[in-house]
Amino acid sequence: MNSEIKSAARIEDEQRWSDLMVQSQLGDVHAYNQLLSELSVVIEKYLRANFGNLHNLEDCIQESLLAIHRARHTFDPNRLFRPWFFTIIHHKTIDLLRRADTHKKAVAAETQLDKAESNHVDLDRVIDGERLLFCLSDEQRSAITMTKLMGMTTNEASIALGVTESTLKGRLRRGLNKIKKQWQANE
Numbered sequence: 001m002n003s004e005i006k007s008a009a010r011i012e013d014e015q016r017w018s019d020l021m022v023q024s025q026l027g028d029v030h031a032y033n034q035l036l037s038e039l040s041v042v043i044e045k046y047l048r049a050n051f052g053n054l055h056n057l058e059d060c061i062q063e064s065l066l067a068i069h070r071a072r073h074t075f076d077p078n079r080l081f082r083p084w085f086f087t088i089i090h091h092k093t094i095d096l097l098r099r100a101d102t103h104k105k106a107v108a109a110e111t112q113l114d115k116a117e118s119n120h121v122d123l124d125r126v127i128d129g130e131r132l133l134f135c136l137s138d139e140q141r142s143a144i145t146m147t148k149l150m151g152m153t154t155n156e157a158s159i160a161l162g163v164t165e166s167t168l169k170g171r172l173r174r175g176l177n178k179i180k181k182q183w184q185a186n187e
Contacts, residue, residue, distance in 0.1 A: 010082070013038075013082075014081055014082055016038075017038065017039070017081045018077060018080075018081040019031075020032070020034055021035060021072065021077070022077045024072060025072060036065055036068070036069075039068065039085065040065060042085075043060075043061050043065070044057065046086075047060055047061070047093065050093070056096065060092060060093065060096045063095070063096070064088065064089050064092040064093075067091070067092050068085070068088055071088055095159075098159065098160065099160065133145070133179075135182050136175050136178060139161075140171050140175030140178065141175070142161060142171075143157060143161070143168050143171040143172045144172060144175045144179075146160060146161070147168075147172060154168050154169055154172070
């Protein structure tokens with residue numbers, strides 16, 4: 001009996017959300033606000049059920065709603081709403097997990113620097129390396145830090161920075177050339 005109720009509720013939600021999205025696509029602001037309000041509750045439940053108590057849950061909900069806003073023109077009323085909706089949420093969740101992984105790698109890189117300092121191993125090289133990094137622009141520093149110090153691929157770093165891979169490679173090339181010139185000038 002309970003599964004029948006859930007199934008009926010899903011069918012009802014499917015139809016209501018599909019109708020609200022169609023109305024939204026036609027410019028009905030009230031329908032759009034109602035849709036986003038209902039979907040935010042579903043997104044939160046989905047994230048909590050699959051990932052527990054995320055520390056940046058609200059950010060993920062907001063990013064998911066923004067992604068739905070940006071993709072609303074792609075919804076086809078002749079297709080089911082839920083698969084379209086959960087595909088967007090799935091991709092946003094993957095982005096969130098990638099960012100969390102990037103953060104873990106940054107912490108690991110920081111720990112390695114701490115170990116170098118505590119062991120006095122190549123401390124002068126660490127300090128020189130940090131000085132060289134600070135002569136770079138923020139974009140170049142981020143690109144080099146993510147790829148050379150944190151071990152990310154250029155694809156992963158470009159996604160994390162929100163730029164194309166070729167843009168990231170250009171930043172890397174210019175940054176490494178600048179470091180090379182600074183290093184040669186210091187010798």
